[in-house]
Amino acid sequence: MKQTEVETGGPCWVELSTSDPEAAKWFYAELFGWRVETDPRPEAGGYSSLLLGEAPVAGLAPAYPPGRPTSWTVSFAVADADAVAELARARGGSVVMEPMEVFDLGRFAILADPAGAVFSVWQARAFGGAAVLNEAGSLGWVELATRDTAGAKEFYTRVFGWSVTLGGSYTQWGLAGQDFGGMLEMGEQYPPEVPPHWMPYFAVADVDLTAERAAGLGAEVVLAPVQMDGGPRLAVLRDAQGGVFGIHAATGE
Structure with a gap:
């Protein structure tokens, strides 16, 4: 990931x-050294900010409705959440949750692309999003897994204006010359019941040691550390509640 700060249209x-939530707070604090700040307001619903030092890097909330599978959601920065929600709908996507205000922090909506991959959009006000990107312990890459790569290219380039760079079987997304994510075609390695989805990758100083530590903390190593041809070393993990995420070498392109 070359993106080092939040850009409109990019992950934020x-x-x-x-x-x-309590088990997740413990796990991610131990794994990444994150500090947890839970919003005490009842109307915040137990929402917690995860910080790297003083810098917010991610959020954590109780599953809602109760019983919903544990999962990570990727959010993209937009200038107008309502306009993007309408554009997504016009391009064949759907609005899972209509745009709404979050205190004085911003306005957000939950959307899905035409294949069903869920993501959110964030129109910043007092809160701009992650204060650190692409440093050890922070978000370093976002990846879409889908069975309709052609449809995804059409949808996301129209909705967000992303650039598309092809590299063999892998597609990279970018903005203004800065790559921030990619797209993987879901093949036979994905069971039919697994839906298209977005997944975050966090940058770490040492992929092998972090994967080993995650396993010791109760996580499952879904994909053992591997060196990508022409890319970074990475691994994919699943926390004890089922949340799947990736890690990659912080120095990798």
């Missing part, structure tokens, strides 16, 4: 919706 935040 990731949020974990989890069945066990």
Whole structure:
């Protein structure tokens, strides 16, 4: 990921919706050294900010409605959440949650692309999103897994204006010359019941040690550390509640 600060149209935040917030707070604090700040206001619903030092890097909330599977959601920065929601709908996507205000922090909506991959959009006011990107312990890449790569290219380039760079079987997304994510075609390695989805990757100083530590903390190593041809070393993990995320070498392109 070359993006080092939030740009309109690019990823600005990731949020974990989890069945066990206390266990998740402990796990991610131990794994990434994140500090947890939970909003005490009842109307915040137990929402917590995860910080790297003083810098907010991710969010965590109890799963809603109760019983919803634990998952990470990727959010993209927009100038007008309502306009983007309408554009997404016009391009074949759907609005899972209509745009709404979040205190004085901003306005957000939850959307899905035509294949069903869910993401959110954030119109910043007092809160601009992640204060750090692409440094060890922060968001470093976002990846779409889908069975309709052609449809995804059409949808996301129209809605967000992303550039598309093809590299063999992998597609990279970018803005103004800065790559921030990619797209993977879902093949036979994905069971039919697994839906298209977005997944965050967090940058780490040492992929192998972080994967080993995650396993020791109760996570499952879904994809053991591997060196990508022409890319970074990476691994994919699943926390004890089922939240899947990736890690990659912070120095990798």
